Amino acid sequence: MNDIDSEVLPLSQGFWALLKRDLVLAFRQRGDMINPLFFFVMVISLFPLGVGPEASQLQKMAPGIIWIAALLSTLLAVDSLFRQDFDDGALELLLLSPHPLFVLVSAKVFAHWLVTSVPLIIASPFLGVMLFLEGEVLGVVMLTLLIGTPILSMISAIGAALTVGLRKGGVLIAIIALPLYVPVLIFGTSAIQAASIELPYIGQLAYLAALLAIAVTFAPFAIAAGLRVSVSG
Amino acid sequence: MPVSPNSLLTADSLFCERDDRVLFSGLSFSVEPGQILQIEGPNGSGKTTLIRILCGLSQDFEGDLFWRGQPMSEVASQFRQSCVYFGHNTGVKLALTAEENLHWMSQIKGIQADKHSLNENIQNLLDKVGLRGFEDVPLYTLSAGQKRRVALASLLLKPIPLWILDEPFTAIDKKGVAELEQLIIEQANNGGSVVLTTHHELAISPEKLKTLTLGSQATQSEARMDLEQEAADE
Amino acid sequence: MSLWDSITRLYHKFGSPKYFYELSGKLLPWFLGLTVLTLIPGVIWGLGFAPIDEEQGHSYRIIFIHVPSASIAMGGYVMMAVASAIGIIWKMKMAEMVAKAIAPIGASFTFLCLVTGAIWGKPTWNTWWVWDARLTSMLVLLFLYIGFIALQNAIENPASAAKASGILAIVGVVNLPIIKYSVNWWNTLHQPATLKITESSAIDPSMLYPLLLSITGFYCLFGLLVLLATRNEVLTREQRSRWVQQEVMK
Numbered sequence: 001m002n003d004i005d006s007e008v009l010p011l012s013q014g015f016w017a018l019l020k021r022d023l024v025l026a027f028r029q030r031g032d033m034i035n036p037l038f039f040f041v042m043v044i045s046l047f048p049l050g051v052g053p054e055a056s057q058l059q060k061m062a063p064g065i066i067w068i069a070a071l072l073s074t075l076l077a078v079d080s081l082f083r084q085d086f087d088d089g090a091l092e093l094l095l096l097s098p099h100p101l102f103v104l105v106s107a108k109v110f111a112h113w114l115v116t117s118v119p120l121i122i123a124s125p126f127l128g129v130m131l132f133l134e135g136e137v138l139g140v141v142m143l144t145l146l147i148g149t150p151i152l153s154m155i156s157a158i159g160a161a162l163t164v165g166l167r168k169g170g171v172l173i174a175i176i177a178l179p180l181y182v183p184v185l186i187f188g189t190s191a192i193q194a195a196s197i198e199l200p201y202i203g204q205l206a207y208l209a210a211l212l213a214i215a216v217t218f219a220p221f222a223i224a225a226g227l228r229v230s231v232s233g
Numbered sequence: 234m235p236v237s238p239n240s241l242l243t244a245d246s247l248f249c250e251r252d253d254r255v256l257f258s259g260l261s262f263s264v265e266p267g268q269i270l271q272i273e274g275p276n277g278s279g280k281t282t283l284i285r286i287l288c289g290l291s292q293d294f295e296g297d298l299f300w301r302g303q304p305m306s307e308v309a310s311q312f313r314q315s316c317v318y319f320g321h322n323t324g325v326k327l328a329l330t331a332e333e334n335l336h337w338m339s340q341i342k343g344i345q346a347d348k349h350s351l352n353e354n355i356q357n358l359l360d361k362v363g364l365r366g367f368e369d370v371p372l373y374t375l376s377a378g379q380k381r382r383v384a385l386a387s388l389l390l391k392p393i394p395l396w397i398l399d400e401p402f403t404a405i406d407k408k409g410v411a412e413l414e415q416l417i418i419e420q421a422n423n424g425g426s427v428v429l430t431t432h433h434e435l436a437i438s439p440e441k442l443k444t445l446t447l448g449s450q451a452t453q454s455e456a457r458m459d460l461e462q463e464a465a466d467e
Numbered sequence: 468m469s470l471w472d473s474i475t476r477l478y479h480k481f482g483s484p485k486y487f488y489e490l491s492g493k494l495l496p497w498f499l500g501l502t503v504l505t506l507i508p509g510v511i512w513g514l515g516f517a518p519i520d521e522e523q524g525h526s527y528r529i530i531f532i533h534v535p536s537a538s539i540a541m542g543g544y545v546m547m548a549v550a551s552a553i554g555i556i557w558k559m560k561m562a563e564m565v566a567k568a569i570a571p572i573g574a575s576f577t578f579l580c581l582v583t584g585a586i587w588g589k590p591t592w593n594t595w596w597v598w599d600a601r602l603t604s605m606l607v608l609l610f611l612y613i614g615f616i617a618l619q620n621a622i623e624n625p626a627s628a629a630k631a632s633g634i635l636a637i638v639g640v641v642n643l644p645i646i647k648y649s650v651n652w653w654n655t656l657h658q659p660a661t662l663k664i665t666e667s668s669a670i671d672p673s674m675l676y677p678l679l680l681s682i683t684g685f686y687c688l689f690g691l692l693v694l695l696a697t698r699n700e701v702l703t704r705e706q707r708s709r710w711v712q713q714e715v716m717k
Contacts, residue, residue, distance in 0.1 A: 017336075017341060176614040179639075186649045211645070214645075232285075232293055
């Protein structure tokens, strides 16, 4: 029983296995999967009721409305990211896996992003039309969400990892994650605003992409460390 | 304490306190190949805590752990390939079938096998734990005992030197208990080791079985003395 | 004795709560003295005797409180993150306690900075709040402090609480420059060239010296408060040990 001890493992094995597992699980529990999208749609639909239906005003507020709805719905969804694994003991298996934990959590966050954020990105142009955005701007809305929501998922996953051991995760995750969302919100909305007055928006997208690079590089380590603390305590 | 490279797992003067209560202190022992270590003690004596420390889930302790004579922190990845943990919650996913569960568990454990031989292996294992005919149904349709059997099958995905089991006999019927006991004995006979907590009397020959009792008055007062000594030293 | 040995000895010395408690007990009067000697003259000089600003009149005087508290708000968060990192990397319980002690104090100075900023805003912009880059950054910083404190309070086991909130502090301190930069960027985009609060390119020495004295005084006060709070935390965390019981009996 000695020779099997120290195989060198391919990094991708754990990533793909966990990605596949989480996608299958999400697909079998479709009901939960669609809720963040409904939330997103409802929050955006409530804004015209709150601030009035004038096209010019809504058009002006649209970037902020869409982005704030998007970040709230990622916050709402992220509570379930590690919760189930924590409750049924699967998280312990992940922590004891010979694969590096940051690779495994990257797979989990990626799966979660695919399931909860991609529907928002697809729905966003339709909601943009309801807020009187037009033409190219709708594409920019999708583009900013495409680059920005993975950052939101990474940041909120840190919050979820730190609070998964607590019964009262929800609001706490929001308090932890919201201040860290500030740069994403700023660059995301300002790209849309720039596009809607026909200014170049590539700079804002570049900033967002840089933030994404930073988040993808560092957040998995913070998430992994957070999970170890939460399971240990 | 000298650390032998022949021992699988060595613990050297472990100290752990929870909520201002010392669970154990100066706890040293080793697990040799072919040995079964049973951790005993009343409720709240720290059995589960110790198990979680040994398998690396809890870092909230003082003292040293060694794997095959080397400090745990240096060989963590090796250790994780050579150890399986079976806890109160087994990690099986209720929305997945038994086959799918064993599939992801084997991948996460880093088992390298081509698809065909892995599938064959999983079929055999499900056969062995008595779940033939239930491969393709989601686990939530099965009984509690059957769910646990799926998790038990994951222990056997490949020969693994060290099993760490926390109350493995819970929720399993009489026949299952006998079968699990047989698995544990087989593991020891094949040169592997088992560390487990259980209230169940194990029918295992005493030369293979070692017991460790936690929470006795002796370790408690010893622990208290150590602490005060420490305080005085400072 | 090698250098390494002396480093490890120092580590064990400073890592020991009992040693910290004794040492800080001796330091306390010094901190108190320094605080009295710098803070009171600094603030009185600044508020009472420094010359009037040509543009803003007397209202500029609030910088003698606003600027020091802004500096501590930022510095405190960085210190908290550094202490947390030391606690996590070298498993030093003492550093964790320092980080925990800094949080509410740093948050209070951040709040003080926001309040003085608002008070200053009234005569300057004729409104209690402007979305000025500095004030907005400070507001986000206050949120970061609140997140740390909330997480710290939510976790019962002190060891886990310290580690979890420590990770958050490190994540926060990495984000701090990004947040500051993005808020500045956002601000210049929306409000080009408003009157910046502390944008005096050449501050007169007659204003600079009381300001420096006041900043020193605020830092001494901060040090004093952190020391007191950490001592309190030491007693709570180590209440079961014999030396604390003897200390309390005295």
